[in-house]
Amino acid sequence: MIEVSNLTIRKWIDFLFQIVGLLILFLALVTLLSLILDLSTKGLHRIDWAFMTHFPSRFPERAGILSAWVGSLLVILLTSFFVIPLGIAAGIYLEEYAPKNFFSTFIELNIVNLAGIPSITFGLMALGFFVYTLNFGQSILTAGLTLSLLVLPIIIVTTREAIRTIPQTIREAAFGLGASRWQVIQHHVLPYSSGGILTGVIIALSRAIGETAPLITIGALTFIAFLPPNPLGTDQNFYDWIFSPFTVLPIQMFNWVSRPQSEFHVNAAATGLILLLLTLVLNAVAIFIRFRFRRRIKW
């Protein structure tokens, strides 16, 4: 037998790594908790029915975030509408259909690059293309499209990663029974990778809902005292709301933080809490859907 002298050291290194890992985790959690605690102590008392149902005002105690949270919800709704099908479809195409050649490698490389571009650059592009060239204006539509482009790479990349985890033997089993490529995707690839894909969707939408820079660039207003037209109203078209000017929670928050009066800072903290809550609710919905999807799949 070979003489072993380093077992104690190896065990120590194991132990050390656990401690370091635990400390880092703790640090991350404490940061998040202190952030929430800080926002809560400053802003929680400000949140009430009036705060949610009032428009912004130059009097801090009368100001509310109605237009901001409605704006955020509508922008996220449009973003989801564009980016979820587009991102998943692109991921499926690249993983299941695209031939591996120079062209597809070039596309893949650029998708990864796209994920690394500063968000304000997307804002500038959107200002030139969506606002002026396509004449969509400084609207919810422009915002939705801009944020879609911004988070598209996240969904594409996570979709591909999720699809890659499905064993090839499962695909061969389905093909062997005479399934077409689309049947394999529809019956197997998509259901089995839905968990991973939805995780990507959560990350992407959470990122989109907190974005400020590109929306300011395309001209989201910081002071909006009206709601987009009601799609069910009688005197307008169903889709009029997508061309309406808007503001979103982070912009409202940014606007209030930059005011000199400290009362507005309280409003900003309260808005931050609502934004956090909205993100958590969106995540919870996605996690619930993921749970429903996974329930019927047992590896």
Next chain:
Amino acid sequence: MVEILKKEILRSDVRNLSFSYGDKKVLKNINLPIADNKVTALIGPSGCGKTTLLRCFNRMHDLYKSTHYEGEIILFPEGINIISAKLDPIEVRMKIGMVFQKPNPFPKSIFENVSYGLKVRGIRKSSFIKDKSEKALKQAGLWEEVKDRLHQPATSLSGGQQQRLCIARALATDPEILLLDEPTSALDPISTAHIEKLIVDLKSTVTIVIVTHNLHQAARVSDSTAFMYLGEMVEFGTTNQIFTNPQQKRTENYITGRFG
């Protein structure tokens, strides 16, 4: 060598088949008759091309790029060439079922697994699907074990049961040929014995081609045996003749365990 099978009805006939991955030729000029309602075993050392040959029968290679077939595999009684580029591989796979080395049930219920081939074909009539599934599970000797838990996940079954489920899944669509790619290599001896018995029982209803690493298994279950080496068909004959009176030196060396 075809004389041996002269009295048999052919289900398929491999004629001058060559197959290559890119520039690498892995099957060289293979000829092999497949008798109807018999078990044909493909034996040979690792890398001899037996699995590659098996996967030609259901065009599995078409899923991967730079693969190339030459020659013919005729399927009787239709008389069509399975590997013809004009023939859609999906049509081939609907006629020819396959069971793989490792059990690969879908992570769905037992029933969804066994009925999947019918679903793919657009069959909706639930009474028909139920009958077919039950019949296939009975054929695969699994019905008694799963009839009360058809809606439980297939992955809750043992390895041997999973493999029989995969056999049932392939049988549910009445294939003309059943391809078995080392179906017991991942199983324990008891499950293996169960599946070997099944193979012998099944040949009254379906033609079987089995790849196996296990010479004894080939001797136990097959009617005729083909010995392959380095991508070539060295010898083909009745199983009895190959194992008791091989004509080729290489076959004899392999059978007697001098290599492989």
